[in-house]
Amino acid sequence: MNLTLKVWRQKNSADKGGFETYQVSNISPDMSFLEMFDVLNEQLVNSDQDPIHFDHDCREGICGMCSLYINGKPHGPKDAITTCQLHMRSFSDGDTIVVEPWRAKAFPVVKDLVVDRTAFDRIIQAGGYVSINTGGVPDANEIPISKEVANEAMDAATCIGCGACVAACKNASAMLFVSAKVSQLAVLPQGQVERKSRVENMVATMDAEGFGACTNTGACEAVCPKEISITNIARMNREYFQAKISSKKI
Amino acid sequence: MKLNSKIPEGPIAEKWTKHKFNMKLVNPANKRKYDIIVVGSGLAGASAAASFAELGYNVKCFCFQDSPRRAHSIAAQGGINAAKNYQNDGDSVYRLFYDTIKGGDYRSREANVYRLAEVSSSIIDQCVAQGVPFAREYGGLLDNRSFGGAQVSRTFYARGQTGQQLLLGAYSALSRQVANGKVKMYTRTEMLDVVLIDDKARGIVARNLITGEIESHSAHAVVLATGGYGNVFFLSTNAMGSNCTAAWRAHKKGALFGNPCFTQIHPTCIPVSGDHQSKLTLMSESLRNDGRVWVPKVARPKLTAREATKIPNDERDYFLERKYPSFGNLVPRDVASRNAKMACDEGKGVGATGLAVFLDFADAIKRDGKEVIAAKYGNLFDMYEQITGDNPYEMPMMIYPAVHYTMGGLWVDYNLMTTIPGLYAIGEANFSDHGANRLGASALMQGLADGYFVIPYTIGDYLATMPYEKISTDHEAFKEVEANVKAKINQLLNIKGKRTVDDFHKALGKIMWEYCGMSRNEDGLKLAKGKIQELKKEFWQDVKVMGSQDELNMSLEKANRVADFIELGELMVDDALHRSESCGGHFREESQTPEGEAKRKDDEFSFVSAWEFKGEDQPELLQKEELAFENVKLTQRSYK
Known part of the structure; x- marks a missing residue:
């Protein structure tokens, strides 16, 4: 699959932040959403850009650390799973995916997609x-x-x-x-x-x-x-x- | 250095009771004069921090996640063992002790294991009192299930989320002490070194992961509850952040490392699907209560789960039931894993990669009905379907072994103190209770036993000998460690090489899995050692870390951890090379019975390997703690 990603980038809590657009290609439908982000981050580092910061830890839906707002919905389009359990088979080739952090006054953004x-x-x-x-x-x-x-x-x-x-x-x-x-x-x-x-x-x-x-x-x-x-x-x-x-x- | 395990005198059933009486106490009014640092907030760390604070000590607790509730204990699914004998099926403290020693293939310390079994009952009482919603019978009493390596039902559980519920219980106790002002919690803060003054652990240097600031913290004692090092293999069931850095850096400061090569490969994990894979997902061992493990009798390459449902019974090989009629699918983890590997090595593996076997619930669903199975394993079935796209109610699961737990860890004495005075290691971070193989539902038990019921006593014995006086973090020892930590970070940032941190981590993982995984041999291990040394050299010349020190920088965090994984990986290989016997999860191909089972060499290897760091790029020195078995007769483990 080839995808376009619009991702919220924000250097730190004082920064205003904004969307950046990235392309990823050859994404396997068996990848998890966060593995797709891993691929993007390797791509960014290899081209001397700062990787996207996002929270994640157990990657099996139980620690509660991952927290992405995907296409206007927390944890993405599927019901009853966390972002780390979301797999790319839920998307189609050519899709544009918008990724934002949690937005709430009580959850200030720390960096990129990481919130407090x-x-x-x-x-x-x-x-x-x-x-x-x-x-x-x-x-x-x-x-x-x-x-x-x-x-x-x-x-x-x-x-x-x-x-x-x-x-x-x-x-x-x-x-x-x-x-x-x-x-x-x-x-x-x-x-x-x-x-x-x-x-x-x-x-x-x-x-x-x-x-x-x-x-x-x-x-x-x-x-x-x-x-x-x-x-x-x-x-x-x-x-x-x-x-x-x-x-x-x- | 001379190892002293400080095992108390007397009959095994009385050791802990007598020791509790013999230990020195700190007067309740004086406890507030002592500061304790706890690194890690999982089951062991949170329970210890809360219990210390309840006693009156001042506690600083550290975790690298955004909240103590995220620690990886939360992912444990199946349950927690306790010798309650609620089922009237013949369980006892002695039986739990015996099963754990035998399950560990006679490579653990009798006195510690007995104590673990002894306090196991209190853990369940404690957790119930906290409001942990364990599974219940209709009469309102607690329910149990059985688990691998035992023939009694002694496992308490909360659906498939036992670790979560126990951790949230410990987290609630910890939160209460944070509110009371007795625990100061430092989240998103990672310990990078321990500080020794007059040869005693007197504090830590940590990095604030948000600001990048290097901070010193002083205390009278330091407790490491930092978990295991399964991520040496890159792919494991551990959380992405789980790492060995705190333990490894303590090791380099003088804490001996026990049995580093003892890693547990869990039999029931979802197989690897491709190179992009970042972690492996475990399916609870409790599934083996109702699931039957099989492969086709005749090799059927690329057999899918859907096709498998059409294969008649007489063409299936239920290899665990066939080889081990008395334990069947509930043999211990190492035995189940090895047999799955053997089936795949014979070419009978299934699925696209041929590296999988079936775990089939069709018979259980026919017997008990879908609803009963769903009530027991519903969330696990959902999780499986989410990841693989296959529905396990309709077709068998595919499973394959994966790295799950590390029995090895910092060497500790009976008081859980490392070889550095004042530095303790609890939970998975120490080596002490599981020998060469851990039984299912025993990790939660050990974490909470150490935190709630062992270290709150033993730390008092040490603190009672310490002056109240606090040491300022302006002390030159702190400054020196801070400078070293900063230098290492700068070095990593300034290499500006070409290969990413993950690239190195994956390369290390491949070496470890290939040569130091489910089965090991001399030639492979020697080859691995050379490869790791090369990788280390390359890492320090060519790693590429983006960003700077003074910000949230996850590639820097990872680089720090991978640097330590590489060094620990080499020590694991050294240890595996030296131990030319097979025992538990450590299977040396040179040492097996005619039936292909692990063959111990008790006359040569009945000891704990404790490795002493002798300087950068110097070979580590092996110290041995001889294991004396006075209560259990050593036999070749048989689950037939």
Whole structure:
């Protein structure tokens, strides 16, 4: 396959940035999208140009590091996969592909297609855990959990923290990400003790980091590579409401 | 240098308990006077950093990714072993210990392995308390599955994403301590050297990957939780960023490197499709619970998966079931991998390249129904289809072995301390628990055992002997290491040669896979050594690194790592050459049984090879830690 790529290049966070156009040829349909980028980068280095910087690590769809906005959609045209799992057989010979970084106020661009997602870490730090220390916990089977509840928690816990939900949302809202963690711990017995403070603190941090409000349009769910359901957002709203009406904070 | 493994006295079942009592303690009020650096934020690093902080130590934790949650532990699929005996099938601490020693082909240290089995139960308790959503039975209790190398069901799992869930558990504990101010997290920061003062590890020099700034960090102890070095082979199931730099540079500062040639080739990976390939994808070993491995009895070149469904049963060779009736498809990884290779070497390999065998679920789907299989392996089947375009519900998967894990690593004593006082290595970064072959679902167990339940105790024994006084990073030792690190970076940037970093990395990978991969022989290894030395020379004359030092520069990062991979590759070859026996994943063609199984030479090689760096371009010196087996009788491993 021969392709034309329009790629966002930006030297650093202070630089204004813009699109550059590149040609790649002899691309095999069995290549992953990122392998196609590897080929392009080798080509750039061989012609004394700076390679394109993009985040990637596990290349099997689980670390959450890769983050490309491909033809106007986070992680590209296919549903329920990350960019690293996207293969070139999803494109056709002669295509022009536009590649941009995640765009959100809370995710500033670091360089080219690399963005800073540490805001997600700070939201988890605000309460995305059960406050127990190592040791001194009961035997694992002393906390029976129905298969149904365990599955519900697992569905929410599969979030990889890639930020596609934010990138897809016109308000750059992080509700899907935050609600996945809130839901996981709200349905499990282990999460009950801190149930109220958790949702209050995580939502407050989400707001402070500059993420927008939920639009209720469901773009986040549509692009989520792990198919996290927006039911989690509904649950978080309910959790938040319940926490607020009995909250000691004014 | 004299190796002292510091194994406590007494019967094996009492060693750890007694040792915990005998170790010195740091008074709770004094713990805040000590600083600990943890490099790496995977299962071992995150669990250690969180546990140290909970105890009261001040922790600085480093990772090269943008968040500690990205560490490659996250990709582990199948599960985590623990000797809970919840299934009432005869499991015990002793059985887990025995299976691990035997699975490791009798090349690991008994005392460490016993301790690992002993603390395994606590890991499951800890993770459940954190809210890790393990798979459950209908009654609400935890479910188990079986895994290679064991005849009991002791593996706990969270769908095919166990590593992810355990890592997110450890990450949540770490995040809580970041919020508490007890851990300072340094993301996108890569350790480039360790700093020794009075022969003790007192800090690290790291590069801020965003600004390029070279930073020094001082502490009372340094813990390396930096994972394995499978990327020496270029193609492996490791993440693209996984590297050996921290461990290798510590090695060059005096930490001995244990059993470098012990690498694990995982049997169930998606086969290579072409030269563009950047990494290999593993399909969890748990698939072998229900999948049957086969090749056609008569060679059928370029056989596709779709055509395979039409081949009748009596024309198929289920070679693992045939050769190993008692373990069948669940033989340990090294045995399964080698047999797949043998089938392909005989010309019976399938697919376009002939380097693949089938893993077939048709019988399991017929027996249990599609839904049951989907519930167990749904995400793995989807992943397979995404990569290959074939649907495994309708036709068999094609698999081939790939580099997956490195049992070798920095040599550590019973306290997990390297030969540099104050420098520890935990998780995959050390050599200690898996011998010459790791059993499935044991890596997660070891990472978390080291981080949650071993090092929080053993580090106190060392710190209790240390003065509280902190050392400033203005100390000349820091300045000297900073200068060396900067010089090396400048050297890389100024070569301005013609070949890209990836080009060198691929060349190294080819040499390693060809001569130091699934089977090895003397002539090949000698040839490989020469080739690697040539490659090293060429690298330092002709590598092309774009960009500058003071910016985000991924080609520079890669160049730094590949330079170290080349050196480690040579040591792996040296080690493989010296160990002229076969054991576990290390198969020397000169040493096999008449049936073609690995043949150990216990009278000659019942030791850990620990290599000592003696200077640039000098041969490394081999030290031996003799292995004493007091509780397990050495037998030729048989899974028949």
